[in-house]
Amino acid sequence: MSVAAFYRHFKTVTNMTPIQYQKRLRLLRARWMLIFDPGDAATIAFSVGYESASQFSREYVRLFGMPPARDAARFRQPSALAPVKIGAMDALGYNS
Numbered sequence: 001m002s003v004a005a006f007y008r009h010f011k012t013v014t015n016m017t018p019i020q021y022q023k024r025l026r027l028l029r030a031r032w033m034l035i036f037d038p039g040d041a042a043t044i045a046f047s048v049g050y051e052s053a054s055q056f057s058r059e060y061v062r063l064f065g066m067p068p069a070r071d072a073a074r075f076r077q078p079s080a081l082a083p084v085k086i087g088a089m090d091a092l093g094y095n096s
Helices: 003-014 018-036 041-047 053-064 068-076 086-091
Strands: none
Touching: 003 018, 018 041, 018 053, 018 068, 041 053, 041 068, 053 068
């Protein structure tokens, strides 16, 4: 299979180019690391393959909507991980 054919097939299946897919995987891994293995965003950026912390930050904001540190802090808050109360599920129609 030629490189061009691979790119076409890959984009058909994933709706992304291979480079976009790789970028998404890197950013998802970085998000996981920021949440569960807290560290400096720049260090994490380099560990997932970025050469520039500022480029990492720009792409992170583009994908997740907020800077890395603020996004990770949001997930580490106890209220973000609290289980849904039964009454809330009733209000959503899940226990009907």
